[in-house]
Amino acid sequence: MESRVETRLFLWEEAHRLVSDEVIRQKLLDGAFDEARKLALEQIKGVSWRAQSWVFLGEACLRLGNGKIARRCFERAWLLDPMAPWVNAVMKACDEVSAGKRDREVESALRVPKTTVSALVLFRDDARTIKRCIEALRPAVDEIIAVDTGSTDGSDVIASAFGAQVYRFEWTGDFAAARNFGLSKVTSQWVIAIDSDEILYAEDVDAIRTIAGVFESVRKESPVILRIVQMNLTGETVTPATSQSRMFPTGEDIEWRGLIHETPTLTKETARPAVRALVRIRVYHDGYDPKHVDLEKKFRRNLELLTEALEREPNNPVYEFYIGRESLFLKDYTKSIEYLERAEQHAKEIAGFSLLPDIRRRLAQAYMLAGKNEHMANKLEDMVKEHPEYPDGWFLRGEKKLREAGVLLQEAAQDFAKAQEAAQKYRGITEYDTAIGLWKAPAQLGEIARMRGNLVEARRWYQRVLKQEPNLKTIRERLEKLEQEACAIAQDVQEATKNTKDE
Template identity: 30%
Template structure:
């Protein structure tokens, strides 16, 4: 049917075939036509890069790949373009200029305010700082760094403070940061670039950026879907006492029509480090604010979801289950809510923390059926199944031990296999111990069973399997000691 988008896989195969046939210039012409109509199409920028690369124009290809990576942060960033690019490509890459204000709400952030403001140098046209009652030198330091500072009364409501700052912003677009964040220096051109690409969109675009959370140890936690950049004067504002979200007024973040493109603007955040959370008591504060929010509006899906997460992080799994269960019920009738897979992952974790394995297995089964593309749900479901299996293995071991003990003293009239108190029971207990990872105990049980019944089926096979596994492990350890890296599958 005319006007329908082509099937993505069929389109990919078509374009790949053109490349393989040496017809890269056809892709270049088609990409130029498409991008002149829709300059924010990451896919066509990527194919343009492929075609330019195949045509021996590496500098132009890198420029195209760079725009693709900006418009789709999941793509590899690649190298910055170096060398001349054709005039037509420069024209495609150009965007209309629009001004951007950076806005922050702060309180007692003297330690961080200089760092965040320095990271914004050259990236925005002004910085607006709303101070909610600092007792330290934050306002003076912000003003000295060039920010416009004003004071707003704290009302236990982050959205109220942010919306007050929006009224002071004087640019066409606004970029929001927290004081414990910094803009990645590689992305200083990003705010104005995104404003130019999305300024004329109707409905308005609430641009999602990437927040890289430094958790203090291990790899950072990366979120590509954090709404921080949007146009002013289009009826957009913040909603929610804590973990506030952007949406149209009237309507809200889950109702009104809003575009939500994601771009490669990285904000580095260290406020979730355990030492910072504990020092600043952020979880306690957020829980208090979110409890106020759900008391005011029992159908506030976002507040219930965030409340469940914060309670779980604060070591309150029972309260977390209650909040997350309520949020799940609300989310199931709210199609615009896009974080249901994540919510169910938290619910799984809370149930497992309470030892409610059967419920966790059922939640996991439903969740992976509804969201098969979300890896954390499969991992959580696997944890639930594994812990349930271990619990069942423990129960099986207890049942086998009862069978052995009762068989040895059984004097009833009904027939009972005497081997249950001997080799059969020992073999079964060995299987349970092996499943539980206690191979020494398993081997002991198997040897005892073999001593009683050397020719019994299963005993020799179990002993042989264990010996083979031990020999293979010994070879792997020897290879590791010699400096070799054995393959993950042990082959």
């Protein structure tokens, strides 16, 4: 199995990696599991923050029959690769083998240095969520610094009552200034920023200190800025929508920048670029749930701050992108396209600008909603060509083709129906294919119904054809296959219903 972690790996990391991935992978394929275990441990000594190294070690331990320690290795890998697709299957496999013997070497590799972490929470009139936010954080961190930017609903009293150190900060329309004020109050080795409408997952309480410990060695050689997973809660639906740069070591040259959509930023150039790893610290966020938030008011407030920020920093593609995105949410497609096109142009002038795929994604969506289908098609081609690793480009292009296919199927059905009708009425002297009216058009209408998933309608068309021409082998085979598929679906439904009742 392969880890798909998005951590930016640099040459200096490769220099620390004592064993190559290819060597360990081959040992596993050859069944040399004890050797693979030893080599994975050697690799982890140099790069303990790489998810793939822990995947290798976990697989070796699992194959050696040590399910308990294998599970711990996979859990470490999952911390470092939160989007890993293998988690459920692998954890189940670990539970299905014996616990095995104790492995002190692996246990030693799993230990991390003790570190202290502060949570930094901004809030204003968040009495609805501030209690749950702080209660969830309390067992996960060493202190909670809560910055009140002007509450009048008693949020500050609630925050203080549940253990936060509350500081008042006069709101200046600058989120970065408020965060940096809070940062000045932090006394721990690491800080993680949490919004007051975000609730830490109970399963990730231990993750914050563990992750800080894992990356403690990295910070000695390169700046570290960690991204957490924001799980957007809308109604009953939870979606891992975005990763947010929120966690970093204190005492480094890192501060928050940006009037809005602020991000941790290096304050001076360093010999080595920052490691910006995505880690498994998940927070529920309902800040975009219309049940709790006036979204139009929120987006318009954002636009005011973004416009001011862009005036201070003209041609900044980050602010141009967010203005385009918020305008898209507000259905102002003309403005959205204008700013997204500007953002794309300026982003292309910056080598390795990370937001460029997302800029193009939003631009393609804006083109579609504005009815500029040719522009949308061209932008999607740019995405899959220049960002082949970015899933949204392929998905949006697939959606476009599916819509086109649906239109073509509808038009084809109309043509076949007209062909059948014309064949029944045609009395001209020019020779024509008489089978069109008898069975060819109905057979094609049945095929279209099948492609659309309407099995009942397809079956009726095929039966109608066979009634007219019972010796058509191809149509009979299609009908038999369709009926087999229908029976298989019915059987699956019965089994699923039975399993649900048993649960």
